[in-house]
Amino acid sequence: MQDGGRPGFAHLGVPRSGALDRAAAALANRLVGNPEGAAVLETTLDGVGLRLEGQAVVAVTGAKAAVRLDGRPAAWGMPVYVPGGSVLDVGRAELGARSYLAVDGGFDTPQVLGSRSTDVLSGFGPPPLTTGERLPIGWPCGPVPPVDFAPYRFPAPEILVPLHPGPRGDWMTPAAEEALFTRQFRVSPTSNRVALRLAGPPLERSQVEELPSEGLVWGSVQLVASGQILVFLADHPTTGGYPVVAVADRAAGPGCAQARPGDAVRFQRARPVSGQGPSRRR
Amino acid sequence: MRFLPAGPSALLVELSNQDEVLAFAEEVARRREGGWGSTISDVVPGARTVLLDGARRPAELAEEIAGWTFQPAQREQAVPVEVQVRYDGPDLADVAAHWGVSEREVGEIHASLSHRVAFCGFSPGFAYIDGLGERWKVPRRPTPRPQVPGGSVAVGGAYTGVYPRSSPGGWQLIGHTDLVLWDDARQPPALLGPGTPVRFTAR
Numbered sequence: 083m084q085d086g087g088r089p090g091f092a093h094l095g096v097p098r099s100g101a102l103d104r105a106a107a108a109l110a111n112r113l114v115g116n117p118e119g120a121a122v123l124e125t126t127l128d129g130v131g132l133r134l135e136g137q138a139v140v141a142v143t144g145a146k147a148a149v150r151l152d153g154r155p156a157a158w159g160m161p162v163y164v165p166g167g168s169v170l171d172v173g174r175a176e177l178g179a180r181s182y183l184a185v186d187g188g189f190d191t192p193q194v195l196g197s198r199s200t201d202v203l204s205g206f207g208p209p210p211l212t213t214g215e216r217l218p219i220g221w222p223c224g225p226v227p228p229v230d231f232a233p234y235r236f237p238a239p240e241i242l243v244p245l246h247p248g249p250r251g252d253w254m255t256p257a258a259e260e261a262l263f264t265r266q267f268r269v270s271p272t273s274n275r276v277a278l279r280l281a282g283p284p285l286e287r288s289q290v291e292e293l294p295s296e297g298l299v300w301g302s303v304q305l306v307a308s309g310q311i312l313v314f315l316a317d318h319p320t321t322g323g324y325p326v327v328a329v330a331d332r333a334a335g336p337g338c339a340q341a342r343p344g345d346a347v348r349f350q351r352a353r354p355v356s357g358q359g360p361s362r363r364r
Numbered sequence: 365m366r367f368l369p370a371g372p373s374a375l376l377v378e379l380s381n382q383d384e385v386l387a388f389a390e391e392v393a394r395r396r397e398g399g400w401g402s403t404i405s406d407v408v409p410g411a412r413t414v415l416l417d418g419a420r421r422p423a424e425l426a427e428e429i430a431g432w433t434f435q436p437a438q439r440e441q442a443v444p445v446e447v448q449v450r451y452d453g454p455d456l457a458d459v460a461a462h463w464g465v466s467e468r469e470v471g472e473i474h475a476s477l478s479h480r481v482a483f484c485g486f487s488p489g490f491a492y493i494d495g496l497g498e499r500w501k502v503p504r505r506p507t508p509r510p511q512v513p514g515g516s517v518a519v520g521g522a523y524t525g526v527y528p529r530s531s532p533g534g535w536q537l538i539g540h541t542d543l544v545l546w547d548d549a550r551q552p553p554a555l556l557g558p559g560t561p562v563r564f565t566a567r
Contacts, residue, residue: 089405089406089418090405090406091406091488091553092406092408092415092417093406093407093408093409093483093484093557093558094484094488094489094552094553094554094557095484095485095486095487095488095489095490095554096488098405098406194548195548195553203487204487204488205529206488246369246371246372247369248369248370248371249368249369249370249376249378249413250368294410294411294412294413295410295411295483295485295492296376296410296411296412296413296415297370297376297406297408297409297410297413297414297415297417297485298408298415299370299371299373299374299415299417301371302370302371319485319486319487320408320484320485321408321410321483321484321485321486322485326370329369329370329371329372329374330371331371331372332372332373352372355372
């Protein structure tokens with residue numbers, strides 16, 4: 083279960099969490115007339131099957147997957163009208179990794195610190211769903227938009243991640259920085275909601291001392307002791323003691339969320355955003 | 365104060381020491397109460413830094429903050445949280461050897477020191493509690509334990525930590541407490557937030 087997450091508690095060690103592919107979750111919600119932050123089901127590689135007790139409108143976005151209503155093919159990426167008692171099935175991800183299923187009214191499970199999201203790092207929020215579990219659904223909130231198909235950009239064969247400067251870019255050697263922006267990396271199977279872990283050429287650090295723990299943001303590219311890098315995602319820890327050499331642009335969010343083990347990743351320098359300047363000393 | 369980039373919507377402020385970190389975090393909290401920084405979703409103190417997440421124009425924010433003056437951290441006002449500890453951890457002997465004292469003295473020394481939460485991280489409610497200083501620092505264990513019981517009181521580097529729940533851990537376990545550190549329904553949910561003075565007492 084995921085929603086917009088629980089911002090505002092990072093100073094107590096609580097990850098923000100929330101849907102990994104925020105754009106896909108928001109779209110699924112809009113397609114059924116929900117506010118964008120309503121709780122949705124996030125599936126990873128495998129699908130999910132639901133029996134709706136009463137009639138409902140659902141939408142499936144994110145990873146491309148076969149959608150079936152009582153065994154018959156139904157639309158992906160569009161509102162689907164489900165009669166009471168029907169079984170809706172979302173199949174395995176065919177393109178991408180994570181599908182999102184929204185229902186009109188949103189899922190109405192208990193909140194923890196104002197959010198229904200499950201955070202896999204700390205175990206916060208509701209536990210992962212089990213077969214036979216009953217999920218309450220809220221009252222429908224808004225009109226279902228009359229759409230034929232909502233355009234959605236599918237993941238490219240090579241995931242391009244634009245990078246902004248991070249706080250510890252000077253902890254890479256020039257050769258490491260060169261490698262970061264020219265070499266190809268591959269998504270490791272140990273990747274999860276906490277981080278996209280990458281296999282690739284080891285990047286050399288220019289400093290050997292330990293870094294005192296400091297706050298982390300979404301998209302932080304951390305260079306760990308072995309020379310490997312990872313990109314922190316929604317369930318990232320709030321502080322870390324390894325250097326963050328760059329920060330991924332939010333535009334890379336869907337690509338990172340939909341990355342499958344073995345996918346290729348390439349980094350490029352992001353265009354500077356206005357108001358973002360070099361560091362300065364006082 | 366130094367300002368470091370942390371992506372297009374955050375700013376990392378680096379300070380000289382833990383006291384400055386807490387003083388700066390307090391100043392930010394004061395200004396936010398007055399309506400400043402409404403886009404900032406999180407203010408995350410670290411060992412030597414404070415992260416401001418949600419800054420729309422980080423460079424301009426840095427310019428503005430560079431002009432601030434702020435008071436030293438308020439030490440006296442906050443009521444200390446008392447943590448009762450049974451000093452019976454599995455690493456007591458190792459810590460005693462490192463300190464050059466007896467196992468019983470480890471608890472006495474630890475409880476006699478002045479402790480304060482520097483920052484939180486690693487896990488919800490896990491506080492890095494400053495207080496050991498140079499004299500009583502300890503190395504982390506060479507191999508972390510895959511599971512440390514909830515309530516464990518541990519020392520690592522110059523910090524004391526209390527594990528709010530079972531988790532992996534690499535610090536030296538010197539005891540345990542029954543104190544409930546985290547309660548979702550409590551406001552705030554964590555007993556040990558940044559800046560909180562802590563008093564450890566032997567049970």
